[in-house]
Amino acid sequence: MSEASAVRVIGLWASPFVIRVLIALKLKGVEYEFVEEMVGKKSELLLRSNPVHKKIPVLLHHGKPISESLVIVQYVDEAWSSAAPAILPADPYTRAIHRFWAQYIDDKLPPAIRTLKGTDDGDEEQAAGQLSAALQLVEAAFVELSQGKSYFGGDAVGYLDIALVSHVGWVKAVEKIAGVALLDEAKVPNLAAWAGRLCAHAAVADAIPDADKLVEFSVKYGSFSKPINSGAK
Amino acid sequence: MSEASAVRVIGLWASPFVIRVLIALKLKGVEYEFVEEMVGKKSELLLRSNPVHKKIPVLLHHGKPISESLVIVQYVDEAWSSAAPAILPADPYTRAIHRFWAQYIDDKLPPAIRTLKGTDDGDEEQAAGQLSAALQLVEAAFVELSQGKSYFGGDAVGYLDIALVSHVGWVKAVEKIAGVALLDEAKVPNLAAWAGRLCAHAAVADAIPDADKLVEFSVKYGSFSKPINSGAK
Incomplete structure (x- = not known):
């Protein structure tokens, strides 16, 4: 093998x-x-x-x-604990805070994203509002945890960076699908800059699909209940 | 302090x-x-x-x-990593399996319990079936993980023991409230024996409320949509 x-x-x-x-x-x-x-x-x-x-x-x-x-x-x-970098922070309290926010992200982002891309039924405007509110809380957590450094994990990419960045492709895709601004410099400046930085990182760049490819995927495989761009919004 | x-x-x-x-x-x-x-x-x-x-x-x-x-x-x-016992297993694979089942338990048990005690709307019979099916899967996991020993953690109480035993009081309470057998010797013999053993453990005995006290709590504070014992079931 x-x-x-x-x-x-x-x-x-x-x-x-x-x-x-x-x-x-x-x-x-x-x-x-x-x-x-x-x-x-x-x-x-x-x-x-x-x-x-x-x-x-x-x-x-x-x-x-x-x-x-x-x-x-x-x-x-x-x-692979001996292979650098450590993904979870070393300090127990910081580990707990990373785990808390990773769980928060998985509770809040996917349901709103599914509604916005039409996979799940639901009020799109409400879903966009919920997603936006969640990102704003996560923005505040970023400011506190990163302490002016590049990532949630400080100078290195950590657990919470991975948990959140994995959703960035779909957040950008639903911005296009639903015509809303979410991970936006005006709304969440720190997260927007973080996403730009992290998506260019060697371990991340190839893994995050292009938003246009995801929109295409959504059109091909998603069960859309509404036209992709419903105009008014 | x-x-x-x-x-x-x-x-x-x-x-x-x-x-x-x-x-x-x-x-x-x-x-x-x-x-x-x-x-x-x-x-x-x-x-x-x-x-x-x-x-x-x-x-x-x-x-x-x-x-x-x-x-x-x-x-x-x-x-408190230096204080025995370790709660998470030492082996990374076993830790992952404990985390997987702890998450499964929290996904499956609380919604069914809420329906059975009348806090959430829903079909009680269906909820009892889902809870029973979940416990049967967890029973199979117990047999595999405990390897003939007392607990999910083997000889010592571990993460998954804690995750599951914390629901035992309410499982027994909804057995009374809804008139169904769930954590039953005939259905899940290994889990039933495990629950008896663990609920007598020094670290657990005082923490798990008596089922009758929980039924009382439920009557006092729960928002019952139906009579407590709906008879037929």
Whole structure:
């Protein structure tokens, strides 16, 4: 078994939850094989590897499966603990604060994004408002945690950076789809600058899909209940 | 500042999410002061300590607040890392599996419990079925993880034991409220035996409220949409 095939990721390039696993592996310099799922058709390997949720991403390490993206990111940090950089902060309190906000992001962003791209029913204007309000809280957390440095993790990309940046592609895509400004310099100047910086980072640049590609993906595979641009907004 | 007032828990005795924080602290032998919230009235301290969610539990450690129960349990393990026992397993893969199932439990159990105790609307029979199915999956995980030993954590109480046992009081209460068998020897023999063992554990016994007290609490404070025992079931 080659070093790369010791680590396999079952995923889909467009999934924010998959993206964060890839970023964690790239940060740690871990070689991996990407096993691409087909949209709308779950592979035997996926069903066998994550029988509980039947969802991507799954990390297979020497054949042993791990599911749930934030669980995987923590696993990558712990299983390759000697490979720099550390993903979780060293200080227990800061770790807790990173975990708190990562959970907040996953509670608040995906439902609003699904509504804005038309996958879920719901009031688009309300969803845009909720997403915007969430980003503003996260902006305030960024100011506090980064202490004037580049990332949530300070000088280095950390757990919370990974948790949030994985959604940036879709936030930018729904800005186009719904015609709203979200990750906007005028609204969240610090996060907007952070996103620009982080999306240019070597471990991140290739993993975050271009917003136009995601819009295309959404048109092709999303179950739109409304026209893509509903005009007025 | 005394050693106990260095650690304060803002909570309510009936909350499963608060219970798990207390168990973690008791396991580690950490003295704490319990700051009881009043039902239906959020204290200034709570609002100031958890402005994002305004929810219990909050752990205050030398005044610094941490929210979200599983985040707090991990914090307790990491901040008192030299105090035995370790709560998270040592092996990265086993840690990931514990985290996966803890998340599963919090995704599946509370919504079904809320429906069965009448706090949320919903089909009670369906909720009982979902709760039962979830417990059966967790039973299978127990058999795999405990390897014939007493707990999910093997010989010692671990993260997943804490995550699940904190719901046991309410599971038993909704058995009475809805007249259904859930954590039942015939259905989930291993979990039923595990619950009996763990609820007698020194760090757990005082923290898990009696089912009858929870039923009483539910009658007093719950917003019942139906009579407590709807007869037929």
